[in-house]
Amino acid sequence: MNPTTTWYLVLAAVLFGLGAIGLMVRRNPLVMFMCIELMLNAVNLSFVAFARSFADIDGQTAVFFVMVVAAAEVVVGLGIIISIMRRRPQATVDDLAELKG
Numbered sequence: 001m002n003p004t005t006t007w008y009l010v011l012a013a014v015l016f017g018l019g020a021i022g023l024m025v026r027r028n029p030l031v032m033f034m035c036i037e038l039m040l041n042a043v044n045l046s047f048v049a050f051a052r053s054f055a056d057i058d059g060q061t062a063v064f065f066v067m068v069v070a071a072a073e074v075v076v077g078l079g080i081i082i083s084i085m086r087r088r089p090q091a092t093v094d095d096l097a098e099l100k101g
Helices: 005-025 029-054 058-087 093-099
Strands: none
Touching: 005 029, 029 058
């Protein structure tokens, strides 16, 4: 019994929902960052599922660009978050809003 496209889309919806709930509930910047990455990977899974379903490479091309953007986000965002968390280990997102000039 092979998994169908629906299985992949349901899994992507569950992953995206978990990421969205984690983003809304948690106040730790690192956890929020991981939730955003989880949501991006859920979208990638749905792109690949649709690309496989329609036998078209456009979805996989979109996944490539999303992964490039996610990698750039990780490099810049994680560096900033880690440097802030080293100075203030108990920093929350509300505290980070004070960094605005």
